[in-house]
Amino acid sequence: MVMKPKDIFITHLKKSISISESDEILVRTYFIERELKKKEILLFAGKESCHMQFIAKGSLRAYYLDEDAKEHIVQFGIEEWWVNDLYSYLTKTPATQYIQALEDSIILQIHRDKLNELYDLVPAIERFFRLKFEKAYVAFQNRTINSMSKTAEERYEEFRTKYRAIEQRVPQYMVASYLGITPEFLSAIRKKTI
Template sequence: MNLLLENIAKHVSLTKEEQERVLSLVTLEHFKSKKILLQEGDICTHSFFVIKGILRSYTIDENGVEHVVSFACPGWWIADMYSYLSQRPGQLYIEVNEDADVVLLSKENQEKLYKEVPKLERFFRILIENSLVANQQRLIDNMSFTAEARYDKFTKKYKDLIHCLPQKQIASYIGVTPEFFSKMKARLLKKQS
């Protein structure tokens, strides 16, 4: 749970009592690889903070093709934000990519924390603002960058994960087919040699 407190401390300073209150309102769970934590159509009642392992969020289109929205590695939060904030059925799946230890924070307990530890309202506002900026930048990148440039940005953002993720999921994240991704990587390797 130290990683959770360190994550919060990057943005707000909590007293020992406030830290204890946070820890009393979250749960730590271990999930095996391939476990679905949220399905399309479910209401997202928890946000997830990764202590160990990898989670990913994705959608599935009408042709059954997965489109990766995000990955969460240790020290990162993940949720279907539309569903979590509105408490309406969501569009995302959240799946465990690699065995994971995950802190769960329910929407109800987050609201309690806002009242009891007001600094956390600022903390989550900062997280949401950072997420909004990152999503806007990703949208701009997808519209204006080549697949190679998007892959380069991906390798910088997820440098610790690049060797842990299936190529198919990386291709999906950068918006190309697995076949195109394979050819692109071969071209990049040829350029480097």
């Protein structure tokens, strides 16, 4: 049986917090379902990120363009992950990243103002997002340290171990971009490890 997007979301919430049935009904009304086609842009650089986005189905990527218009992937997201330009969202400044669907996808989103309302109505939701923000900060710090201290081979091996489901769903040139290496160098690494 295929779960509906909001059922997937509620199951995801309940892995971290307890909410009553009445709170669950309220939460369902605050999150809006949105379908994205493959390659559709959810967030454009220069626009403020005003929504939190939960991936119920599909996959997305967050990336930025450097001064030479070269793409650098910052984040991948698959089912039950959150994707955002969190800096833009938290500081209410223009995004530096684009967020794009890599497959036909379904997300659930909530506007910052509605989320703040929901914090007051369902305090457990505030705790949920505090835990998510803490986890995002730890992941960001870990990725930063790894990019400075580990070789490309070590970073690729860690990526393969942690994100096997992503590696099998995205093109290798995107994995290379995420790792900060060229597709050719990734190909050479893969030949050594396979």
